[in-house]
Structures are given as structure tokens and as C-alpha cells.
Amino acid sequence: MLHKSFWIDGIGRPSFPSLKGSVVADVAVVGGGITGLVTAFMLKEAGLKVVLVEAGSIGGGVTGHTTAKVTYAHGLVYQSLISYLGVRNARLYADSNAMALDWIASLSRRFDCDFHRSDSYIYVGDNFGRLESELSAVRMLGLPAVLVDDPPLRLIGKGALRYANQGRFHPMKFLIGISSLIGKGVIFENSRAKAIEEGVVKTENGEVKAKKIIVATHYPVFDDNNYFLKLFPWRSYVLAMKLKEPFPDCLFYRDDYPFHSFRTYNDLVIFGGEDHRTGQVSDTSERYRRLLDFARSNFSVKSVEYRWSTQDNLTPDFVPFVGSKGKGIFVASGFQGWGMTNSVVAAFVLSGSVVGKKSKWAGIYDVSRGMSFRAFPNMIRENAGGLGHFVKSRFVKGRKCTHMGCRLTWNDAENSWDCPCHGSRFSADGKVLHSPAIEPLKEKD
Ligand SMILES: Cc1cc2nc3c(=O)[nH]c(=O)nc-3n(C[C@H](O)[C@H](O)[C@H](O)COP(=O)(O)OP(=O)(O)OC[C@H]3O[C@@H](n4cnc5c(N)ncnc54)[C@H](O)[C@@H]3O)c2cc1C
Numbered sequence: 470m471l472h473k474s475f476w477i478d479g480i481g482r483p484s485f486p487s488l489k490g491s492v493v494a495d496v497a498v499v500g501g502g503i504t505g506l507v508t509a510f511m512l513k514e515a516g517l518k519v520v521l522v523e524a525g526s527i528g529g530g531v532t533g534h535t536t537a538k539v540t541y542a543h544g545l546v547y548q549s550l551i552s553y554l555g556v557r558n559a560r561l562y563a564d565s566n567a568m569a570l571d572w573i574a575s576l577s578r579r580f581d582c583d584f585h586r587s588d589s590y591i592y593v594g595d596n597f598g599r600l601e602s603e604l605s606a607v608r609m610l611g612l613p614a615v616l617v618d619d620p621p622l623r624l625i626g627k628g629a630l631r632y633a634n635q636g637r638f639h640p641m642k643f644l645i646g647i648s649s650l651i652g653k654g655v656i657f658e659n660s661r662a663k664a665i666e667e668g669v670v671k672t673e674n675g676e677v678k679a680k681k682i683i684v685a686t687h688y689p690v691f692d693d694n695n696y697f698l699k700l701f702p703w704r705s706y707v708l709a710m711k712l713k714e715p716f717p718d719c720l721f722y723r724d725d726y727p728f729h730s731f732r733t734y735n736d737l738v739i740f741g742g743e744d745h746r747t748g749q750v751s752d753t754s755e756r757y758r759r760l761l762d763f764a765r766s767n768f769s770v771k772s773v774e775y776r777w778s779t780q781d782n783l784t785p786d787f788v789p790f791v792g793s794k795g796k797g798i799f800v801a802s803g804f805q806g807w808g809m810t811n812s813v814v815a816a817f818v819l820s821g822s823v824v825g826k827k828s829k830w831a832g833i834y835d836v837s838r839g840m841s842f843r844a845f846p847n848m849i850r851e852n853a854g855g856l857g858h859f860v861k862s863r864f865v866k867g868r869k870c871t872h873m874g875c876r877l878t879w880n881d882a883e884n885s886w887d888c889p890c891h892g893s894r895f896s897a898d899g900k901v902l903h904s905p906a907i908e909p910l911k912e913k914d
């Protein structure tokens with residue numbers, strides 16, 4: 470078994486130069502995951518000069534470690550969205566993500582990324598009533614979901630909500646395809662943004678001067694909006710396994726504790742789950758063990774070929790933050806584990822704002838929106854954990870995060886130092902693995 474992402478292993482990524490010296494562009498994009506690359510592509514199509522700087526290699530962040538189900542069936546989200554935002558805005562969320570699914574399907578005809586349509590099934594543990602409530606919610610929004618009592622996966626039992634005609638792809642092939650459409654002279658790798666100062670993105674060895682700057686670094690590295698109080702990183706675990714029996718060629722998502730997700734890729738079943746707040750669990754090997762135990766007790770596992778983990782950011786009202794607080798700086802974050810479509814929505818909203826065409830979806834994703842009082846318990850619960858660690862860090866010794874000084878937790882499965890406050894991660898020798906941190910760990914704390 471290899472301990473790395475199947476999507477990245479052996480893919481043969483193109484490489485791009487690192488940024489040296491000063492360049493001028495209409496727009497600078499920081500971050501080369503799906504959000505940064507799709508936004509750069511749209512801006513380039515709009516005729517703008519774009520420069521994208523990526524700290525490592527394109528796709529090396531969350532996008533290269535995702536499970537890449539391309540769908541607007543985002544778990545049982547729609548009853549919550551109606552409660553937090555009302556029917557009209559919940560419908561806009563659904564419409565924008567459905568548009569993103571179709572946009573990906575259409576773009577994927579231009580290059581090979583193994584995009585296929587498949588049905589998506591959402592299921593729960595014992596409380597079947599949650600599915601019935603969700604069905605009422607999605608009917609209000611006009612979404613074509615149905616409740617079925619014979620889902621094609623035996624372990625589901627009583628029933629599931631089926632969304633027909635969703636999709637899945639190979640995320641790295643998608644990024645490689647889109648970067649070939651973007652063309653030469655735009656993408657710079659191994660060029661970490663260290664600062665943004667009045668229309669200039671500064672990297673280690675260069676700078677980009679641009680009136681508009683898109684921060685697509687997964688967790689925003691430059692915080693002008695107290696994101697540290699409203700973005701909550703959760704980490705989860707993935708096995709890519711071969712089974713002795715056939716597995717249905719569909720998407721499955723268990724919206725319950727523990728959450729589980731399944732999709733196939735050729736003869737592999739990609740199985741994810743066992744999430745927790747980043748940095749708040751140290752025995753992460755146990756999470757892989759639990760996934761494997763579950764797989765073995767429900768399937769005939771022939772082999773586990775790969776295992777890996779990654780993280781995504783939650784928001785209190787389950788809607789991403791996309792937009793600008795001013796000064797020409799834009800962010801996109803908080804995709805809730807559904808970044809394949811949410812990133813495309815973000816790219817539409819951001820590229821529209823940059824060229825002065827406000828998208829009809831901009832309002833619901835607005836970074837300055839007020840939080841519904843119904844979403845407040847989520848905010849308080851998530852912050853209680855993070856703030857507890859933040860305060861405790863003042864009084865205890867140990868390795869401290871270079872973002873805001875929280876004491877780091879050793880992640881035994883990934884051999885990394887993970888921050889329980891806002892999810893920065895560092896390698897054993899102190900290099901930044903995940904934002905919002907920008908600076909490596911100091912030699913000794
Ligand atoms: C286990 C798991 C499974 C998932 N499965 C699905 C799924 O099935 N379907 C779905 O829709 N979503 C899924 N998601 C969510 C989805 O993968 C993410 O939301 C999405 O990939 C985020 O993309 P991104 O471009 O915002 O971030 P990233 O891909 O992380 O890109 C950000 C980039 O910014 C770079 N960067 C950071 N700091 C700097 C800096 N200072 N300067 C320059 N560059 C910098 C990083 O190196 C990185 O490459 C899953 C998430 C997890 C955790």
C-alpha cells in the first residue's frame with residue numbers, strides 16, 4: 470500500500486517555472502488548486518492578463534487529494550440552507566452548483582479527465598426521518614431528487630435519496646487539462662506568496678503587480694475579514710481499495726456520524742470518512758484503521774492500494790465565502806467538502822466581479838454577509854474548540870504555529886505538526902504544508 474494520493478501518483482504533471490523578478494498583470498491569482506486554476510482560466514478567456522503563483526505544484530493541495538465527486542447533492546444540506554437563508558437563496562445555491570456540474574461536464578469534452586455521469590445516493594444511519602425532511606426541502610427547491618428503497622449498495626439498508634445524472638472525474642487530469650488551456654507564461658510553481666502590499670503579491674524571489682488579486686489558497690493566507698473565526702478545517706481519510714466483488718458505479722454519501730463516501734475509478738473503490746477537526750486528534754493512524762475495519766466488515770477487500778488524508782473548511786451557515794472586502798483583494802474558501810462544484814461557482818462569481826459583471830449568485834456567497842441566528846450554534850461550537858486551544862497555547866510549552874501561535878499537535882499517521890486552531894500544517898522538519906501559515910516553523914520554540 471502506498472501512503473500518497475492515487476490521483477497524484479505517477480500522473481506526470483507538467484512543471485512550470487518559479488517566479489523571478491517583477492511582472493505586471495491585470496489579475497494575480499494566488500494558489501493553483503481547482504479554485505485558482507478555474508478562475509485564472511475564466512479571466513484569461515475574458516481577455517485579461519493573468520499571473521498565477523502556486524507555493525508548491527499545481528494540484529498538490531486539497532484538490533490532488535480529494536475524492537472528486539462532481540455533484541450538487543451536497544449531503545443533507547438543503548433543509549439547513551432553507552432554515553439559514555430562506556427558500557430563494559437555497560435555490561440559488563442549488564442552481565449555481567448545478568450550473569457548475571454542467572460547466573465541468575461541458576469543459577471536460579475538451580481534454581481527457583475521465584468525467585462520467587453517475588447517480589448519487591445520500592443515506593443516513595438510523596434516523597430515516599432526516600431523509601424524508603430533506604426530500605420535502607429539495608422538492609421546495611425543485612431539485613429532481615427521489616427517495617428510493619432499493620439503493621444499489623447493500624449496506625445502506627432502508628433507503629436513500631437519489632440524485633440522477635451527477636458526475637465524477639480524475640481531479641489531477643482535470644487540472645492538467647485546464648492548465649493546458651490556460652497556456653504558457655501564466656502559471657508559476659514553487660512561488661509562495663509571502664505578502665500582499667498595495668497591489669503587489671510578493672513571493673520569495675519575485676513579485677506580481679496587479680490591481681486585482683484573487684487569494685485561492687484554500688484557507689485565506691491574508692485575513693482581512695476575521696476568517697479565523699468563521700472557517701473551520703476538518704480533516705478526513707481516504708482508502709483506494711480493490712474488492713473481490715463488483716461495486717456499483719455510483720456516488721454514495723452517508724450524511725451521519727461517522728460520515729462515509731464512496732465512488733469508483735476503474736477497478737478501485739475510493740472510500741473516505743472518519744473526519745475530525747484538524748489538529749485536534751493525534752492518533753490519526755486509528756482513523757485509517759477504523760476505515761479499514763469498516764471496509765473489511767462490509768466488503769471482501771482484496772487489497773488497499775493507496776491511503777491518504779486531506780482537509781476542507783466548513784462555514785457556520787454551510788455556504789462558502791466568495792468575494793471581496795475591498796482593496797482589490799478577493800477570496801474563495803469554505804467549500805464544506807464540496808469544492809469541485811463550489812470552486813467553479815466561486816470562479817464565476819470572482820471573474821464576474823473582476824470584469825465588472827456582478828453574478829446573480831454573488832449575494833449568497835458574499836464574504837460580508839450576516840450570519841443567520843440559526844447558524845450561530847455552529848459558530849459557537851466550532852470556535853469553542855479552536856479558542857480553547859488558542860488560550861491554552863499561551864500557557865503550555867511545545868511547538869507553536871507561525872500563524873497565530875497555537876500549540877501544534879503531532880499527527881502520527883502523516884508525520885506532521887497540525888494546528889488545532891485554524892488548520893495550518895507543517896512537515897516534521899518545519900516546512901509549511903497547509904495554509905493559513907506562510908512561514909516555516911522556527912528551529913526551536
Ligand atoms: C477527504 C476529502 C474529500 C473530498 N471529496 C470531495 C468530493 O468528492 N467532491 C467535492 O466537490 N469536493 C470534495 N472535497 C472538497 C474539495 O476537494 C476542496 O474543496 C477543493 O479541492 C479545494 O480546492 P482549492 O483550490 O480551494 O484548494 P487547494 O486545492 O488546496 O488549492 C490551494 C492551493 O494554494 C496553494 N497555496 C497555499 N498558500 C499559498 C501561498 N501563500 N502562495 C501560493 N500558493 C499557496 C496550495 O499549495 C494549494 O495548491 C473533499 C475534501 C476532502 C477533505
Ligand code: FES
Pocket residue numbers: 870871872873874875888889890891892893905906
Ligand atoms: S493556523 Fe492559526 S494559529 Fe495555527
